[in-house]
Amino acid sequence: xxxxxxxxxxxxxxxxxxxxxxxxxxxxxxxxxxxxxxxxxxxxxxxxxxxxxxxxxxxxxxxxxxxxxxxxxxxxxxxxxxxxxxxxxxxxxxxxxxxxxxxxxxxxxxxxxxxxxxxxxxxxxxxxxxxxxxxxxxxxxxxxxxxxxxxxxxxxxxxxxxxxxxxxxxxxxxxxxxxxxxxxxxxxxxxxxxxxxxxxxxxxxxxxxxxxxxxxxxxxxxxxxxxxxxxxxxxxxxxxxxxxxxxxxxxxxxxxxxxxxxxxxxxxxxxxxxxxxxxxxxxxxxxxxxxxxxxxxxxxxxxxxxxxxxxxxxxxxxxxxxxxxxxxxxxxxxxxxxxxxxxxxxxxxxxxxxxxxxxxxxxxxxxxxxxxxxxxxxxxxxxxxxxxxxxxxxxxxxxxxxxxxxxxxxxxxxxxxxxxxxxxxxxxxxxxxxxxxxxxxxxxxxxxxxxxxxxxxxxxxxxxxxxxxxxxxxxxxxxxxxxxxxxxxxxxxxxxxxxxxxxxxxxxxxxxxxxxxxxxxxxxxxxxxxxxxxxxxxxxxxxxxxxxxxxxxxxxxxxxxxxxxxxxxxxxxxxxxxxxxxxxxxxxxxxx
Amino acid sequence: xxxxxxxxxxxxxxxxxxxxxxxxxxxxxxxxxxxxxxxxxxxxxxxxxxxxxxxxxxxxxxxxxxxxxxxxxxxxxxxxxxxxxxxxxxxxxxxxxxxxxxxxxxxxxxxxxxxxxxxxxxxxxxxxxxxxxxxxxxxxxxxxxxxxxxxxxxxxxxxxxxxxxxxxxxxxxxxxxxxxxxxxxxxxxxxxxxxxxxxxxxxxxxxxxxxxxxxxxxxxxxxxxxxxxxxxxxxxxxxxxxxxxxxxxxx
Numbered sequence: 001x002x003x004x005x006x007x008x009x010x011x012x013x014x015x016x017x018x019x020x021x022x023x024x025x026x027x028x029x030x031x032x033x034x035x036x037x038x039x040x041x042x043x044x045x046x047x048x049x050x051x052x053x054x055x056x057x058x059x060x061x062x063x064x065x066x067x068x069x070x071x072x073x074x075x076x077x078x079x080x081x082x083x084x085x086x087x088x089x090x091x092x093x094x095x096x097x098x099x100x101x102x103x104x105x106x107x108x109x110x111x112x113x114x115x116x117x118x119x120x121x122x123x124x125x126x127x128x129x130x131x132x133x134x135x136x137x138x139x140x141x142x143x144x145x146x147x148x149x150x151x152x153x154x155x156x157x158x159x160x161x162x163x164x165x166x167x168x169x170x171x172x173x174x175x176x177x178x179x180x181x182x183x184x185x186x187x188x189x190x191x192x193x194x195x196x197x198x199x200x201x202x203x204x205x206x207x208x209x210x211x212x213x214x215x216x217x218x219x220x221x222x223x224x225x226x227x228x229x230x231x232x233x234x235x236x237x238x239x240x241x242x243x244x245x246x247x248x249x250x251x252x253x254x255x256x257x258x259x260x261x262x263x264x265x266x267x268x269x270x271x272x273x274x275x276x277x278x279x280x281x282x283x284x285x286x287x288x289x290x291x292x293x294x295x296x297x298x299x300x301x302x303x304x305x306x307x308x309x310x311x312x313x314x315x316x317x318x319x320x321x322x323x324x325x326x327x328x329x330x331x332x333x334x335x336x337x338x339x340x341x342x343x344x345x346x347x348x349x350x351x352x353x354x355x356x357x358x359x360x361x362x363x364x365x366x367x368x369x370x371x372x373x374x375x376x377x378x379x380x381x382x383x384x385x386x387x388x389x390x391x392x393x394x395x396x397x398x399x400x401x402x403x404x405x406x407x408x409x410x411x412x413x414x415x416x417x418x419x420x421x422x423x424x425x426x427x428x429x430x431x432x433x434x435x436x437x438x439x440x441x442x443x444x445x446x447x448x449x450x451x452x453x454x455x456x457x458x459x460x461x462x463x464x465x466x467x468x469x470x471x472x473x474x475x476x477x478x479x480x481x482x483x484x485x486x487x488x489x490x491x492x493x494x495x496x497x498x499x500x501x502x503x504x505x506x507x508x509x510x511x512x513x514x515x516x517x518x519x520x521x522x523x524x525x526x527x528x529x530x531x532x533x534x535x536x537x538x539x540x541x542x543x544x545x546x547x548x549x550x551x552x553x554x555x556x557x558x559x560x561x562x563x564x565x566x567x568x569x570x571x572x573x574x575x576x577x578x579x580x581x582x583x584x585x586x587x588x589x590x591x592x
Numbered sequence: 593x594x595x596x597x598x599x600x601x602x603x604x605x606x607x608x609x610x611x612x613x614x615x616x617x618x619x620x621x622x623x624x625x626x627x628x629x630x631x632x633x634x635x636x637x638x639x640x641x642x643x644x645x646x647x648x649x650x651x652x653x654x655x656x657x658x659x660x661x662x663x664x665x666x667x668x669x670x671x672x673x674x675x676x677x678x679x680x681x682x683x684x685x686x687x688x689x690x691x692x693x694x695x696x697x698x699x700x701x702x703x704x705x706x707x708x709x710x711x712x713x714x715x716x717x718x719x720x721x722x723x724x725x726x727x728x729x730x731x732x733x734x735x736x737x738x739x740x741x742x743x744x745x746x747x748x749x750x751x752x753x754x755x756x757x758x759x760x761x762x763x764x765x766x767x768x769x770x771x772x773x774x775x776x777x778x779x780x781x782x783x784x785x786x787x788x789x790x791x792x793x794x795x796x797x798x799x800x801x802x803x804x805x806x807x808x809x810x811x812x813x814x815x816x817x818x819x820x821x822x823x824x825x826x827x828x829x830x831x832x833x834x835x836x837x838x839x840x841x842x843x
Contacts, residue, residue: 169683243688579708
């Protein structure tokens, strides 16, 4: 054991320990300070900006892909597709990349897709832009080939983007009815527009985790929201009848030089529209070339004066009120004066003696006025309203017009008179068809319909609610009017051309002064001609109504429209197996 | 603690000899245990290796599966595209326009005098009569309407007919082959020319309805497929528009 060293040692030790104590405190402070910085940063990251950073991280490492819903199809009553969707793309180009090889690219596109060579070259060289469309709605099977050919030849700068193609196998038949789909995938007119919310479905999306290299990480979390495919529409249209009627109407409009025409066929019992033709139509497979006029649905948007076809409704009201029977005698003068206006018949005559049947068959305006005076304005108005005039049918087409039927309280005496024979009120084709179907359907109005069910993506069909229906006139009155109407298509009537051998055909011609669609005023010397009828008259099944606007060849309802009716009706009766009832022609004297 | 200190002491003194004996023991070197670590290391290494191999295999199979997935997805897409293409073809072939023309070409006419047979009593309703050509309905051939609809689909037709019978992949190769040679590789075009004949079968319907169509066909079809000129009859048929022969030959 060495002796303890003297003096300074304890002092040195205490100094050293004091220094180390100081160092310790400084270090602790320093560490504490640094740790508190970390803590603050941690709090900032986790507590304050947590969501922003989390979403940034997510953005960095994930990719979201839009999953497009397929558009529902439109089917005819037999399940045949009238509108379907095909996967297609738009070909686009970046002219800054393509201008050098424009001719080569254009040559391929011309050969493969039938694009115009020079136009394509110009587009590929368009200055000051990095985006041009080369072709729209190219089906995938074509674009895939084009792209692989371009790829193989190292021609870069042409791209594709989704641009689904809506196809209508029957072309312009039913074009106005079906409507078209715009470039944004939404309906622009017709059923495509009206039911767009159902047809277009709901887009979904898928989100994947990506590796930094850009590849999907297998088995990683992915959220997929499946797209909801659009609902299909089951329509009441019979594609074959529609096509044939469309062709027949087209021919009639051209032959008569008319501005436009519509033809509609309804099942009078169910209110289902079998065909609804309109001319001019358009080619829905060429959306690019459509004009605003093409989007008009003449059958529900155009209003016109029904003319003598409306007399059916007047006589129905009279029959319902018990004021007219088929043999009711009407003494018809050569002219009739109301409020200073002289009203004549289409043919000049002195005083003649017509039965009510004869008044319909020969379509006497004066007889209709005289008969209509037997009921009040209100009675006539109420019946016309009940037949659906002056209000929308809600058939399910966009832009439907309600037509014009003034309130009876504002009717002048002359209006009461002219409305009785179909002037001074305006109707749409579908409105008038529904009204006449009510007469055919034993007096019960059934709301016209175009859609019977919604075809869900899982294959089930959700039927639409039954159309609204109500009784307008008594069954007895309806039967009487139907019988009277058969005289129109028999000898002595205005439309023997509408007769179908073997069947009893009830009908009524109409020839009215033409109303301009824009000014809503009469156009002197121009007419709107029409024919409406149903068969078999003794047990009506189908009603067809044909309207031709402004024929230039001097046609009347009985000569211009009745043959169209005849051809369409013959096909419908044959197609639906409606055998002649074997009833003998009605023989009611037209005069007394 | 009821024990007295005396008793404790006595117990300690009893223990003492033992502890003395122990204290005499000297430190011995630690026993060398030959702890056989070999198996354990092997086991761990084995697990490690197996795990790695397993991981590798899993990765490989996942890679393979993802390749397969991609391939099958491509195939599904191709088949779906093909299905759509065929659907469009069927739609076009079964369109009223074409059927009417086809029927008219075969000499069929609409019958305006149908006769009904009442199955309940076997009675015939109506008088049978020979249908006259074009009595009813007088169907106009609407040039601009029907025609344009078809015209739009004209370029498909080559593709469409290509699709018959073989897979989409093969089509592509045939076509690309034909294309890469641009002007006049006879083999490539030979194949295409046969297809062209097939297209003629469908075209015929169009050309009857849609006038102006046939010229269009001449433009596109010729430039596409007939450059090689190996197949003349297919061309003639397709543009002549009289295709009952073309039908028979190429279907």
